[in-house]
Amino acid sequence: MKLLTHNMLTSNIIKGVKNGYPLKISASDVQLIDVDFNPEFITRMIPKINWKVLHEAAQSLGHANDLPAELNAEYEADQEFLKKTHHVLLEVEVQEGDLICPETERKFPISHGIPNMLLKEEEI
Amino acid sequence: MARIKLKQLEIELESVSVFEEPNILLEQYPTTPHIAARMLHTIQSRFHDIDGRTVADLGVGCGVLSIGASLLGCGHCVGIDCDADALDQTRENLEELEVENVDLIQVDLSNPELSPLMESSVDNPPFGTKRSKGIDVVFVQHALKMSRRSVYSLHKSSTRQHFIKKAAEWGVDIEVVAQLRFDLAKTFKCHKQKSVDIEVDLIRFSHRKK
Numbered sequence: 001m002k003l004l005t006h007n008m009l010t011s012n013i014i015k016g017v018k019n020g021y022p023l024k025i026s027a028s029d030v031q032l033i034d035v036d037f038n039p040e041f042i043t044r045m046i047p048k049i050n051w052k053v054l055h056e057a058a059q060s061l062g063h064a065n066d067l068p069a070e071l072n073a074e075y076e077a078d079q080e081f082l083k084k085t086h087h088v089l090l091e092v093e094v095q096e097g098d099l100i101c102p103e104t105e106r107k108f109p110i111s112h113g114i115p116n117m118l119l120k121e122e123e124i
Numbered sequence: 125m126a127r128i129k130l131k132q133l134e135i136e137l138e139s140v141s142v143f144e145e146p147n148i149l150l151e152q153y154p155t156t157p158h159i160a161a162r163m164l165h166t167i168q169s170r171f172h173d174i175d176g177r178t179v180a181d182l183g184v185g186c187g188v189l190s191i192g193a194s195l196l197g198c199g200h201c202v203g204i205d206c207d208a209d210a211l212d213q214t215r216e217n218l219e220e221l222e223v224e225n226v227d228l229i230q231v232d233l234s235n236p237e238l239s240p241l242m243e244s245s246v247d248n249p250p251f252g253t254k255r256s257k258g259i260d261v262v263f264v265q266h267a268l269k270m271s272r273r274s275v276y277s278l279h280k281s282s283t284r285q286h287f288i289k290k291a292a293e294w295g296v297d298i299e300v301v302a303q304l305r306f307d308l309a310k311t312f313k314c315h316k317q318k319s320v321d322i323e324v325d326l327i328r329f330s331h332r333k334k
Contacts, residue, residue, distance in 0.1 A: 004178075004200050005227040008241040035224045041176050041199035048241055090200065090225065114211055117231040 001115055003057050004089040007049045009115070011101035011108070014123050020101055022053040023108070027097035030061050035090045042086045043076055049089070058088045126168040127175060127197045134161035136195055140188045140217050155188050155248045155278070159304055163326055164192040164246065166301060167276050171328065173244040174198050180245040182233065182267050187214030189246045190226045200225055202242065206232040233259075233266055245271040248278045261290060264329060268296060274330040276301070281323035291329060302326040 011020030051071045058064040065084045075081050099108040099115055106123075109116050128136075137157035155163075168174040175197040181190040184203030193201050203226055205211050211228050218226055249263035260279055264287070267275040279287060281303060291298035306324045 001229075002200070002227050004241075005202055005229070009229075033224055038176065038199060044176070045178070045199070045241075112212075112215060114215065114228045114230055116208075117229060118206065119232070 001094045001110055001113055002090050003054055003092055004045070004049070006057055006094075006099075007054055007089075009099065009117070011099075011103070011106065011117075013117070013119060014101060014104060014106060017101060017103045020103060022050070022057065022102065024100040024102060025057055025060055025094060025097060026100060026107075027061055027094045027110075029094075029096035030063065031093045031095050032063075033091055033093055035086070037083060037086050039079070039082050039086075042082050042089070045089065046071070046075060046085065054088065058092065061092060061094070063088065063092045126165055128195060130161055130165045133165055133192060133195060134158060136221075137161055137188055137192055139221065140186060140191055141213065141220075142186050142188075154186055156307070157188065159278075159306065160188045160192050160248075162302070162304070163276065163278070164189065164196055166326070167244070167246065167328075168196050170301070171274065173274055173276070174246075177243040177273075178202075178241060180204065180242040180247075180267065180270050182245060182247045182263055182270075183249050184214055184228065185210050185248065187217045187226070189248060190214070191217060191221060191223055193246060194223045194225055198225065201227070203228045204231055204233075206230065233262060240270055240272050242271045243273045245275040245277075247276065251280050251283075261287075264290070265294070268294065268329060268331070272331065274328055277327050277329070278304075278306075278324050279327055281325050284325055284327075287327060294329075295332065297330045297332060299328045299330075300325050301328050 009023055011017055055067055055069050065088050067084055094110055095113050097110045134157050137160050142154040174193050176199050179193045179198045179201045181203045184190055184205045190201045190203040211230055245267035247267055250259050252258055252260040264277055288298055304324045306322050
């Protein structure tokens with residue numbers, strides 16, 4: 001699971017959970033992979049993602065990569081910054097661990113990089 | 125323009141392994157490389173909805189549409205399925221073909237929750253004939269919730285009028301992009317004939333610009 005995917009996941013599918021966002025990550029295996037850098041794509045994604053959530057997630061994994069906690073208004077021309085963002089969004093992969101609902105502490109296991117968000121009937 | 129030619133795309137997709145034991149209840153008909161390549165190539169060359177975009181693939185199955193979307197240059201793809209075996213098969217396919225920008229999530233479509241960071245959705249949903257009637261409509265509804273631009277989905281041509289009515293209800297635009305013949309080779313034991321040709325529509329649902 002990449003942090004771009006984490007940025008959009010919530011646990012508000014659980015009965016009684018209001019926001020369920022962001023999910024906490026507890027990782028036991030994180031891998032770094034190489035993904036082709038597409039600056040246009042990253043530039044287009046930045047205003048859409050929740051920057052604070054991305055930054056906190058990356059930091060909790062120890063891979064914040066010197067990214068600023070606040071988004072600088074003039075990021076489009078900053079290639080270095082776009083590369084760092086690319087790395088954090090697409091190249092940091094959580095292989096094993098858990099996603100944790102911020103309201104109920106319900107754990108969603110991540111195995112071989114795939115989060116299991118299936119719920120039991122009584123949780124829906 | 126698409127970054128690889130149709131023929132090349134189909135050849136690449138032929139190396140995607142399909143289910144060893146498809147699950148009849150989940151209607152796991154693999155999307156053939158022939159159909160997948162045509163579907164994706166049309167989506168890119170006519171609507172520019174893959175290259176550089178975020179793409180969802182609901183009912184990812186063995187991953188042929190996700191892998192195709194990646195070959196056509198999508199920025200990020202999320203493949204979603206409830207079935208662990210399908211996801212394992214897709215994961216192996218992704219590793220085998222060194223596809224690095226597809227993420228997989230195990231979730232049941234009766235309760236998905238993804239914020240609409242996705243732009244397009246390319247889906248081959250169940251036709252809704254086995255497990256539960258109406259699952260095809262549920263897939264499209266969820267795909268529309270998740271995607272900011274458009275949803276591409278394969279449906280039996282016999283359900284076309286139904287979807288035209290539904291689209292009006294949902295307030296989205298609908299276009300039948302192509303009609304295809306699906307050659308359902310004898311995937312399941314309950315298929316009596318050796319192979320059955322059925323008519324399938326590639327439908328584009330799109331959100332109206334506000």
